[in-house]
Amino acid sequence: SAVISQKPSRDICQRGTSLTIQCQVDSQVTMMFWYRQQPGQSLTLIATANQGSEATYESGFVIDKFPISRPNLTFSTLTVSNMSPEDSSIYLCSVGAVDQPQHFGDGTRLSIL
Amino acid sequence: EDQVTQSPEALRLQEGESSSLNCSYTVSGLRGLFWYRQDPGKGPEFLFTLYSAGEEKEKERLKATLTKKESFLHITAPKPEDSATYLCAVQARASGGYQKVTFGTGTKLQVIP
Secondary structure, three states, X not given: OOOEEEEOOEEEEOOXXXXXXXXXXXXXXXXXXXXXXXXXXXXXXXXXXXXXXXOEEOOOOXXXXXXXXXXXXXXXXXXEOOOOHHHOEEEEEEEEEOOEEEEEOOOEEEEEO | OOXXXXXXXXXXXXXXXOEEEEEEEEOXXXXXXXXXXXXXXXXXXXXXXXXXXOOEEEEOOEEEEEOOOEEEEEEOOOOHHHOEEEXXXXXXXXXXXXXXXXXXXXXXXXXXX
């Protein structure tokens, strides 16, 4: 299965700032996904990022708050904009294909002061 | 809307004490049911995919089974290294493209020596 690297692994940020999370895959993949995992809650899909097209956002998530880039088949970024304490969470990148299970990176642990 | 409910939320076992984790699901046509293991500070690690009722998959001390309404993850003679959160997820069939995966909140397993 693909090896997925996320950077940074953790960060502490000030309210009102933005942070960009990077996701690098060791092989070309069509579909990349961004999730949020809050304590005691299930993984929530933020958006699907396909190369060559705009990201598809789930209900409750908007591009202005979570802009995503997908410049090629091995890389994607998620930006958390104008952060507030409610954005404190673990953000996970995953890759998948139509008949394959998703595989995940180790996540970015984000705390907002 | 697809739903996944896992029980119990937490389970504490003595080493060698076998038990089962439950995943109840509601989905409009199941494409696949997935089990993942998640260690603290790590992303979910894929364990199994089950596609149809009656199917079983095994890996070391773990065995996953599937019915039309639920899946069980049986843990036989667990060891402390089996301690982790186990996540269940479902994916519905789609007429085309990729259908998103819905995750449960997980069962946190602790195996005591």
